[in-house]
Amino acid sequence: MIALHDVTKRWPDGREALRGVSLQVERGQCLLVTGRSGAGKTTLLELIAAIRRPTSGRVLVHDEDVGRLPRRGVPWLRRHLGLVFQDHRLLHDRSVFDNVALPLRLAGAEREEIGRRVRAALDKVGLLGRERAMPVTLSGGEQQRVCIARAVVHRPAVVLADEPTGNLDPGYARDIVTLLAAFRDVGVTLVIATHAPEVFAPLAPTSAVLDHGIRIA
């Protein structure tokens, strides 16, 4: 379960990315965070992943107040999350395989298991056979799919996806939605930030609409 209680995030310059936002997602449910560019969607996901800390209010992930998580607890939290970044954040000097393997390596998984799971994840995003490719040789949509494979390869309990279909052709976008639905069906909690909610209708999501950092629906 993920919950935000009256969360405000103020930048050092005094502007607010989020103001008094509250929301809740049950385990195995899907929440769409929508709103125009600059509404605060990315910031909201970053608070859940403890990439940033709220100025006030509480951010709960499985009853843990991650806004006040001690520094040592942060890696532990992140290993239970799957993060899809808007800008992919792939390592450009590593192959597709190594990029997707990273979360498993962090956890000290065995070689064999790494190989098996990475191939399974790449298969799901339609990139099996491209393990040895370098990210720069991939299109934007393919890089996006590598990022999604990396986010789910370690079977996280929660997937936070920032514009996961932003760069995808409609066909692949549908595949990704199907993939996310499969995860939700086995109990994974999804929080998806998007400016195009229609694509995710098959997930039967609840949604939170942000406008200038305020929840308006």
Place this chain on the structure above:
Amino acid sequence: MRQWLRLHRRAFADAAGRLARGGFGSVFDVLVMVLALVLPLALYLTLVNAMPAAGSLAADPELTVWMRPDASPAEVDAVGRALRTQAGADRVRFIPKADALARLERTAGLGDVVASLGRNPLPDAWVVTGAREPADTLDGLRPVVAALPAVDQVIVDTDSTRRLRAILRALRVATAALGVLLGVAVVAITFNTIGLQCLARREEIAVSRLLGATDAYIRRPFVWFGALQGVLGGLGAWAAAALGVALVDRELATVPEWLAGSSGLRALLPSEGLALVAMATALGATGAWGSVWRQLRDEAT
């Protein structure tokens, strides 16, 4: 535990691969480290070799009491007891005449001469070690000891041995100071190298942290890298020192006194060499650790 070993194995492989692929850069870094280690090492070896008498020339002032050859064991003991009660006598050591003779045979190669003597011409002796400061404490002791029964002669260090000893002490201090200084240099070298590596791998570090890497995970390959650099630097310095000693030894072998064989210069003992490598490894690892620590602290999240 298995997992922990696996993480270390991977970090080590990562570091070794990086070092191997580093080419010129790696070689240069290791060379600088070798230079830093070789300087104090050379001074140390000069010190242990320039003082073949280092064993007999103790660091602290000494007073030697020769007993008369005909002194009875009781008289000898009485002098020992008297010496122990003297203020300024830190340590009192007995050298029986048999020991002195054995040493003479061994060290001076006078076995034949000694054998031809038939009897031991050497007296029993007491050696008193005084505190280093003030250096003249033992001088005051001299007349008192000379007056004891059955004492033949009392010898206090001469001025020249004192001077020599002072030089020796100064050299030791200089070696230690230089060692510490250049040890710091080794730490600084790895700190710098690893700092640059961290910068080059900034994106990787940032992404790894976003995906849940602990500080220890990030640090591991860098610390291994520093340690490996230290191992290579230590081994290099050891080899350089051995080469240096061999070259000097060859030059000295042409001096007539040593024509019979080698000059007896010694290189590092295996134990000293291993200690050197271990120290360099520890210094390298320390520098790397500190460097990554600073990097991680500076870039929170």
